Amino acid sequence: MLDLVAPLVVENQSKIVLLSADGLGGLPHPGTGRSELETAQLPHLDALASRAACGLIRHVAPGITPGSGPGHLGLFGYDPLEFRVGRGVLEALGIEFDLRPGDVAARGNFCTVDGAGLITDRRAGRIGTDVCVRLTQRLRGIRLPGVEVFVEPVKDHRFVLVLRGPGLDGRLSETDPQALGKPPLPVRPLDPAAARTADIVNAFTDEARRRLADAAPANMVLLRGFDRLPGLPAFPDVFRLRAAAIAAYPMYRGLARLVGMEVLKTGATFADELATLRQHWESHDFFFLHYKDTDKAGEDGDFDAKVAALERLDACIPEIEALGPDVLVVTGDHATPSVLAGHGWQPVPVVLWSRYSGADTVAAFSERACASGSLGVLPAQHLMPLVMANALRLTKFGA
């Protein structure tokens, strides 16, 4: 798709806003039969849907639940099955760690183990970030032969491990058994070339266990998402857009930086993000705007909180429209149905408005309504070509 689109790109003055409401899609409440989107009062999103093209985005494949990485890469135009990025890399980029080609990064969690070494809390009681900072200091002191070791706090119980040195390979299994009552697993090489790196990581976790022995509830670590920086074609080069990312959360800033977007400095709230959008309206053509609250509520299994998060988002739509974007897209990186209390595999509603989008028969922004929209069920990586077409930024293919 990128190879098809890139040679067709032309530049113009149009402005594009891609609003990703994290974990947007949901499922019906067992009591009412209505999903979070169908329960919320969304006058502005419904009005937008009425005059725009709607559909559902499938981020990876039927039945496949996307992580935030593949979910957003798809929205940015990259086939998530072709371009794979480990969670460790994303976490490292999200804290603005200077990750270099060849580094192996992993996402770390502090966890709680009992006297027998069995996991009793996979998130160490969600310790505060201050505790996380203090404990990562201990782990930084770990010395391993032939590599530099970086241990950087992220938030709550999360940290990043980066190994730097020659010949490292990120094709490793994770140490998290994804269940309580089991011990952390040793990492296994998923390719023979990663055998030495596996030994190094296992030496790290052994030493971490010793150094954290007295630090309960954060007395052990879990590591996953080992990977190296992938070679992605840069978004601003492929689409010839001055692309900006506005996201309060490090993960999404990291993802945007990974594809070469300029990550704008912003505050902690969506109101801050909107202020940043207004400030930079003239200097950029494309804005990736990230809204986190929908996902957070869904992950918590809090149906009503997700409804409220959707209604808060809806109230902000006029502020975005007031800027006069030429193309406005509202969608999400994956579903986070409250009844699942986690990411879901369901395709996610999308509304795409431009002067040339046409309106279909959809008059409400919900999973069910968008299923009959003119965009159909759209692989995520097909969204950007449509966005570019609607911005009149693509010439025709063939004579």
Added chain:
Amino acid sequence: MLDLVAPLVVENQSKIVLLSADGLGGLPHPGTGRSELETAQLPHLDALASRAACGLIRHVAPGITPGSGPGHLGLFGYDPLEFRVGRGVLEALGIEFDLRPGDVAARGNFCTVDGAGLITDRRAGRIGTDVCVRLTQRLRGIRLPGVEVFVEPVKDHRFVLVLRGPGLDGRLSETDPQALGKPPLPVRPLDPAAARTADIVNAFTDEARRRLADAAPANMVLLRGFDRLPGLPAFPDVFRLRAAAIAAYPMYRGLARLVGMEVLKTGATFADELATLRQHWESHDFFFLHYKDTDKAGEDGDFDAKVAALERLDACIPEIEALGPDVLVVTGDHATPSVLAGHGWQPVPVVLWSRYSGADTVAAFSERACASGSLGVLPAQHLMPLVMANALRLTKFGA
């Protein structure tokens, strides 16, 4: 797709009509919210849609605007991303030029340049065909080492350049800078093997500049779409159909000839085309019938003219039905929304009738109505297998 279908083909006496209304699809009028198809009175097409299978055809990929070449190749069953054909080849075939394997053909435009050599009109004020004929005579006299040079008038400001000789290669950039106030560009080889051909073309344009110096407004040429004849599997062989093309415009005759259809002699109007259809009804199985007016009106940005063109087409549907085709398909090669005044990326309505097509819930022939049809959104190259199946010309796959 062709490899899958060809071994399944069986022959019978059925008659198939594929009516391509060029640039068929549109977009809502900003004033009324209704598209050209939704505005036009189309009693016959609506009735056909009511008793047939409907859907939308996507010719290339989401967001990608098809040129007429890829648009029609898709309707003929060829994946337009797999089979790419340069505009020069199509133009040459469209004037019945005897293009031979190895020839390099380009589409030429006469243009206007000012005293500094900068382009002031990319179409030379759309000079008449008579002027074009006279000026191509001048260019035919150009002699270049090692190649034969053919310069053939097409229509208005358009001509075809064909180079014939050993070792030519069509992988060349175009000379049209696609903007006013710039000079025509020299062609660049897009592959090292095309370096000598680039030199030859640049020598041609230098000499053309000299020979046209006194011929303002047609005092320079622009060249694009360089290519050689591609090796396409022949339509009559793949589908085992006695296939005829009926098209008043050279481009579409050229396309039909490219895939090996017999191009029937016809007149300048659609009434002439219908007369040709009647005359040849017994001698062929498959008729590609082309209607140009829809595209012309859309390209002119004339909403009302496009509505009128659709209504004229609708009035002809009974004449086609009276012949008793076993399969009747009405669709287009791409959208040409009046509001875009050019080709669009939007999928295009299709209606497919046979005794075995089934009827879906669609009762109107429009973009919005067909979006909920039983054919769904169909890649163009999937249409011919469906047509063949409806003609009972395919056996089953597997025992």
